[in-house]
Amino acid sequence: MGWSVPDWLDTWYLVAGADEVGAAQVLPFQLAGERGVMGRTPQGLAALRSRCPHMGADLGAGWLQGDRFVCPLHGLSFGPDGQCDRRAVEPVRPFPVQEGCGSVFAHPTSPSGPAPRAERWPDLVWAPARAERVELSWQAIVVNAFDMHHLQVVHRRALVREPELVELAPDRLRLSYATRVTGRGLSDRLMQAFVRDHIDIWVTCVGGPVLVVEVDLGRTRTAAMVGLVPDGTGTVFRLAVGVPTGTLAPVGARLARWLYFTFIRRDVPALSGAVLDPASDLPEDLPVQRLVAFLEGRRGL
Ligand code: FES
Numbered sequence: 045m046g047w048s049v050p051d052w053l054d055t056w057y058l059v060a061g062a063d064e065v066g067a068a069q070v071l072p073f074q075l076a077g078e079r080g081v082m083g084r085t086p087q088g089l090a091a092l093r094s095r096c097p098h099m100g101a102d103l104g105a106g107w108l109q110g111d112r113f114v115c116p117l118h119g120l121s122f123g124p125d126g127q128c129d130r131r132a133v134e135p136v137r138p139f140p141v142q143e144g145c146g147s148v149f150a151h152p153t154s155p156s157g158p159a160p161r162a163e164r165w166p167d168l169v170w171a172p173a174r175a176e177r178v179e180l181s182w183q184a185i186v187v188n189a190f191d192m193h194h195l196q197v198v199h200r201r202a203l204v205r206e207p208e209l210v211e212l213a214p215d216r217l218r219l220s221y222a223t224r225v226t227g228r229g230l231s232d233r234l235m236q237a238f239v240r241d242h243i244d245i246w247v248t249c250v251g252g253p254v255l256v257v258e259v260d261l262g263r264t265r266t267a268a269m270v271g272l273v274p275d276g277t278g279t280v281f282r283l284a285v286g287v288p289t290g291t292l293a294p295v296g297a298r299l300a301r302w303l304y305f306t307f308i309r310r311d312v313p314a315l316s317g318a319v320l321d322p323a324s325d326l327p328e329d330l331p332v333q334r335l336v337a338f339l340e341g342r343r344g345l
């Protein structure tokens with residue numbers, strides 16, 4: 045028996061890097077089969093369904109005027125609550141949006157909890173990376189983050205503390221473990237320069253398609269916000285990294301991004317075409333089984 049989790053769940057999705065939403069422009073995005081448009085208004089971020097109810101033009105091709113989204117076809121405008129400036133025209137439905145950790149999160153319905161955030165170290169500075177598309181399902185990527193069994197083979201890391209799993213909230217499952225770097229590649233040796241003895245890692249799956257990764261290297265700490273959005277047969281992968289504040293933060297962020305991408309790229313060849321079906325009773329597979337049960341309990345759309 046296989047397992048299956050719908051692509052679209054009733055949860056937060058990471059739809060943009062915080063730096064993609066400019067002051068006066070609007071940013072189109074896609075969520076759960078609908079087109080959206082977001083903008084940075086004087087009151088903060090706002091997002092609406094982007095089909096104009098007047099004649100169906102795309103608000104994503106329009107612009108912002110103060111806190112109003114202006115339709116590019118006849119100039120009607122819609123407030124952050126979706127109300128049109130002309131009473132006779134239907135309102136559009138807003139998307140809940142929240143910004144944090146260098147990322148913008150949108151929710152397809154009504155959120156039952158706050159957007160994902162790094163909780164251990166709220167003082168990090170965050171740098172978003174560009175989005176990448178991978179030919180893998182988001183479910184496979186999330187499973188991989190909980191897969192203790194592949195750490196040695198793919199990532200050259202030895203487990204030095206047994207993994208622990210805690211359900212922090214109905215939509216948050218956290219895995220923590222510790223590893224030692226055993227690889228000899230460039231990124232492995234760079235990591236070793238920051239590591240005292242071992243690396244403590246906390247990976248929190250938030251709702252399904254978002255992972256918050258918090259890492260204590262001994263000499264420094266970093267965090268990563270990983271957002272996964274289904275896109276046809278693949279997934280749009282977004283990463284933002286958090287590094288300690290200070291004059292070296294921009295360099296640290298670039299280095300952290302490179303290290304995270306190098307780490308993640310090692311997974312892609314091994315995961316291509318894999319149908320992940322955790323049917324074994326091996327103790328190493330326990331975190332994956334717990335994650336799968338967690339994902340199967342999430343509500344689809
Ligand atoms: S189609 Fe948007 S104002 Fe007419």
Ligand SMILES: [Fe+2]
Pocket residue numbers: 188189194198199308311
């Ligand atoms: Fe991996």
